[in-house]
Amino acid sequence: MSSNSDDDAQDVDHVLSALGPLPPSRHHPALVVVSGLPGTGKSLFCRELRRRTGVAVLESDALRKLLFSRPSYSSEESRRLFAAIHTAIARLLAAGISCTLDATNLKERHRQPLYDIAEELGAKLILVEVTAAPEVVRRRLAARASYGDALSDAGSAVYERMRREAEEIQREHFPVDTAADTGPVLATISREIEGP
Numbered sequence: 001m002s003s004n005s006d007d008d009a010q011d012v013d014h015v016l017s018a019l020g021p022l023p024p025s026r027h028h029p030a031l032v033v034v035s036g037l038p039g040t041g042k043s044l045f046c047r048e049l050r051r052r053t054g055v056a057v058l059e060s061d062a063l064r065k066l067l068f069s070r071p072s073y074s075s076e077e078s079r080r081l082f083a084a085i086h087t088a089i090a091r092l093l094a095a096g097i098s099c100t101l102d103a104t105n106l107k108e109r110h111r112q113p114l115y116d117i118a119e120e121l122g123a124k125l126i127l128v129e130v131t132a133a134p135e136v137v138r139r140r141l142a143a144r145a146s147y148g149d150a151l152s153d154a155g156s157a158v159y160e161r162m163r164r165e166a167e168e169i170q171r172e173h174f175p176v177d178t179a180a181d182t183g184p185v186l187a188t189i190s191r192e193i194e195g196p
Contacts, residue, residue: 007080008080016088022056022092023054023056025096027096029097029098030098031099031100031101031118031124032098033105033126034100035105035111035127035128035169037106037166039140039159040130040131041130043061043102048182049100049190049193055099056100057099057100058100063085064081067080067081085103086117090121093117127174129169129173129174129176132179134163136179141159174188
């Protein structure tokens with residue numbers, strides 16, 4: 001039977017191997033922390049950011065299903081998932097690889113470890129809050145449920161619960177309304193990632 005540390009190391013290896021081709025190493029890599037409720041369009045936003053900049057994207061929903069074939073969404077499962085994600089991010093940044101975390105990140109206590117990692121490794125920290133009007137999100141979640149092939153299992157009940165629990169980002173950040181044209185803010189964030 002393997003120890004927890006062996007499991008944790010394996011989790012990190014699985015996360016890193018799932019990322020595919022990585023962008024070139026940079027002297028000052030960036031960590032983009034994307035926060036937002038289910039259905040607001042975080043993953044689409046992150047995919048477009050990757051298309052524009054090549055940044056590595058760690059998508060928490062996909063990585064949860066990689067590590068846990070039948071996710072329970074328990075606190076222990078989430079602890080293990082985010083421990084692996086945070087370690088993977090630290091390794092990427094230490095190697096000069098810019099990366100993006102696509103997760104709800106709804107509370108400051110969830111975001112703080114990411115702030116700490118960026119600070120410790122001298123990475124540029126870019127915070128993004130993805131939003132959409134509740135009626136837009138509800139339509140998207142209903143459409144997602146009818147297709148049945150989304151990586152996220154979050155439906156409207158999860159959205160409503162999380163909406164009540166979400167905390168404002170306490171630091172300077174980019175607000176992104178995905179019901180509007182995201183082109184200009186994507187261009188700005190892309191320049192931030194690629195700039196000195």
